Amino acid sequence: MRALVVILLLSFSPSVTFAQQPEPQQPKQTDEFVPISQLPAQDQLPAAPLLVTAYAFVWVVLFAYMVSVGRRLTKVQHEVERLESDIAKRA
């Protein structure tokens, strides 16, 4: 069951490449004052860090949730096994 979820998460990568465009070229360094409105749009506020943060956040959060559920599940399962063996011993 968990393997299925991992596979599903990995299958996200196609949807990302689907929508990707090739990275734009780095612009020439300016050596005199250029008002921000005349700079090429990408220099005004680089979008890449925002995009990377967003995607990374989603992945990290989903992964952390899976780990959390997995941990809780193993704990409960261990305790169930322990109790069942206790009950079997008493019977």
Next chain:
Amino acid sequence: MIRTAWLVLKKDLTVEVRSLEIAYTTLFFAVSCVLFFAFALVKEGKAPEDGAAGILWIAIAFGGTLALGRTFERERQSETLRALLMAPAARPAIYVGKLLGIVALLVAAEIVLVPLVAFLFQAPLLSHPFWLGAVLLSGTIGFATVGTLFSAMLVRARSRDVLLPVLLYPITVPVIIAGVRATAALLQPDVELALVRFWVALLIALDVVFVTLALWTFEPLMTD
């Protein structure tokens, strides 16, 4: 059914009038809230421009939370709620009775708060008394509806004092927003009645949704 609600309301009012404990403490708390905001937000002797509407509603919300907590604490201590629920009365009627009690208490507090806020913040709150009354009444009913339901549910829970705000505030955010916007619209020098009517209509719609949900769920929520 209306008779039951009326009886519950009369009981609450009778008990309250004997000591007026909840009324006085709620009122004092709400007034302190307003004063706190006045001290926090006043700069060079002048209050912020549109602060009055927000401060009024925050005082109502916080005071209301206190009143709800105290009212049901009293019920819990004398186990009267269990007695009420065991009585052969329709459960929704009990809820309505308690709701009307809380609304009455909050309206009494508002009667004091409105002139106080108008005075402290030089806000012309009393310029359209009918509309202000409509806004305050519909907003108070919306807030009290959800509050009474959750307080009644929390009577037997642990950490009930902490949990009441946790449950109550997210749900009543639309009521507070609509109330503040409507009151702020009424405070403008040239009042747009259409805008006030819109917010009041939204408040009434919220009231209808909340009261319906509350009446529907009160019975299953109160049974063990």
Next chain:
Amino acid sequence: MGLVQKIFYYHLPSAWVFLLSAIVCGIASARFLFGGSPRQDRLAHAAAELTVLFGAIVLVTGPLWARKAWGVWWQWDVRLTSSLMGWMVAWAYLLVRKYGGPGSDKLAAGLALFGMANVPFVYISVNYWRTIHPATSVVPTLPVDMGLALWFAVACFLLLFVLLLRLRVYLEEQRARLDALYLSLDE
């Protein structure tokens, strides 16, 4: 807007799953309140946790996109405010279940019903108020290649939701089994 628009393919499906999860929680809560089935209660608890999860994704990817697209991290418009409010209701549900003591399952169920009433409001609010957030009419009018990526992402997220829900419900079932074992031990 360029590159940062790609956040859309995670933001919108997460938002739909967030709302769907709130609805699942609400319906399960109603069925639990009026039918008493513990299975519905487990489902509601699991759905509430997923509402918090996907709500967090929406509320983080949104501002990251907004910083570039609108110039501000946050705006108190209807869509954002009501989404934040719905998310807090889900948080409150989890807090009540954890710290409420006996009877907290019904309490939380009542809360979930009110939270579910908020969901249609979140969805349609952006069509009736002037907000900075795009309206719901944008999605049907997307160009084909964007639309394809979007619907693929939506399908993935829905599948993810179903699987996570089943996993989480399984955890609750194991907990219930543990409780039953403890009870039988006491007898």
